[in-house]
Amino acid sequence: MRLRRPAAICAGAVLAALLLRQTIVRADPESRWAQLVWGEHPSVLTATSMREVGLAAAAGKTPSSDTLQDIGQLVRETPLAAEPLLVQGALAEKRGDLARADQLYQEARRREPRSVAAHYLLTDLYLRTGRAEEGFRELAELSRLVPAVTNQLAPAIAKFSHDPGAANQLRSAFRSNPQLEQPVLWFLAQNPSNAGLILSVASSTRSEAVPAPAWQERLLDEMMAQGQYAQAFAAWSRMTGSNNAGGISLFNPSFRKSNDPPPFNWNYSASEAGVAEPENGSLRILFYGRENAVLAQQTLILRPGKYRLILPVTADSGDPRALGWSIYCLPDKTKILDLPLSSGVAGTVAGDFEVPPQACGAQRIELDGKIEDSSATVDARIGPLTLQRLGA
Numbered sequence: 299m300r301l302r303r304p305a306a307i308c309a310g311a312v313l314a315a316l317l318l319r320q321t322i323v324r325a326d327p328e329s330r331w332a333q334l335v336w337g338e339h340p341s342v343l344t345a346t347s348m349r350e351v352g353l354a355a356a357a358g359k360t361p362s363s364d365t366l367q368d369i370g371q372l373v374r375e376t377p378l379a380a381e382p383l384l385v386q387g388a389l390a391e392k393r394g395d396l397a398r399a400d401q402l403y404q405e406a407r408r409r410e411p412r413s414v415a416a417h418y419l420l421t422d423l424y425l426r427t428g429r430a431e432e433g434f435r436e437l438a439e440l441s442r443l444v445p446a447v448t449n450q451l452a453p454a455i456a457k458f459s460h461d462p463g464a465a466n467q468l469r470s471a472f473r474s475n476p477q478l479e480q481p482v483l484w485f486l487a488q489n490p491s492n493a494g495l496i497l498s499v500a501s502s503t504r505s506e507a508v509p510a511p512a513w514q515e516r517l518l519d520e521m522m523a524q525g526q527y528a529q530a531f532a533a534w535s536r537m538t539g540s541n542n543a544g545g546i547s548l549f550n551p552s553f554r555k556s557n558d559p560p561p562f563n564w565n566y567s568a569s570e571a572g573v574a575e576p577e578n579g580s581l582r583i584l585f586y587g588r589e590n591a592v593l594a595q596q597t598l599i600l601r602p603g604k605y606r607l608i609l610p611v612t613a614d615s616g617d618p619r620a621l622g623w624s625i626y627c628l629p630d631k632t633k634i635l636d637l638p639l640s641s642g643v644a645g646t647v648a649g650d651f652e653v654p655p656q657a658c659g660a661q662r663i664e665l666d667g668k669i670e671d672s673s674a675t676v677d678a679r680i681g682p683l684t685l686q687r688l689g690a
Contacts, residue, residue: 380410487517527660552682561597585667604688616676627658
């Protein structure tokens, strides 16, 4: 009987030690304490191995032989774990053994069907190697698990989009995974040469109640920056369904509220300098006179010739001469119209200008606010505008 108590104490101490080790490992398997008290535990081995693999990958190196041995041990000791197989697959892919990488990734996915990493690596592998149908199938599952991951895969999808037959695959993928469309088109829109592809695969969901998707403005901005004015206008017309196909007049001269994107629709300012906003068929302007500002602007595609701009002005307060319309030729910003507003309370202002046949592939019309001697706020209404062609 005397021997039982020391034995019980010993057994209790062992159990306490085991519980302590388990508690430490469960709390933080990556901690130094966990490595010291139970370094061979699968959770500790997994955490430390994954960390070493990540550090090696960040440095562009292969994991050390000790780390690779730990991964091999994990494969043997944790037959249901996906992580070691994913690492082995990534190493196989780095060596160029894509068949082996595919096999390992699939086995990892089989062991852990909800593994985000397994679906991500398979999606990336399939899209980069032209296996679109399999790639989008993996992507569909991945998007359900982590919807935001499509942003990270957009470059791989965009690269695939130039392969033969890819447009049809993209359209199908966008229909089944609507959340995929915007990040992919945004990525493609950084290159104007993708305009035809983008317009051929984008969903036709135009609505005056919904703002234009961000990729449209990005694509148009990139095309304008490269001087592709006519191509940008054609793309914009297709996006918006505009009937201004001839490009011989202002778009939206009455300043109606519209979600059609710039630059061929109005772009309004709202800043500390002033505010411009559509209001009942005219443009309401509040200009505070603190600094010069462009309050509204639009890009035009006018044929060479003579034109007249006509607009009614109503000033509720302040001096409207602080405001004026300008038209510039692009890309050099040569001014072809300078039309300050009159000082009267109400009236009509008109100005003539000529679009030259050279160096004026597009024009920009601007409503400018300029600092005057008086700092009083200008409160005015302008429009609707009329643009008349006078002749060649």
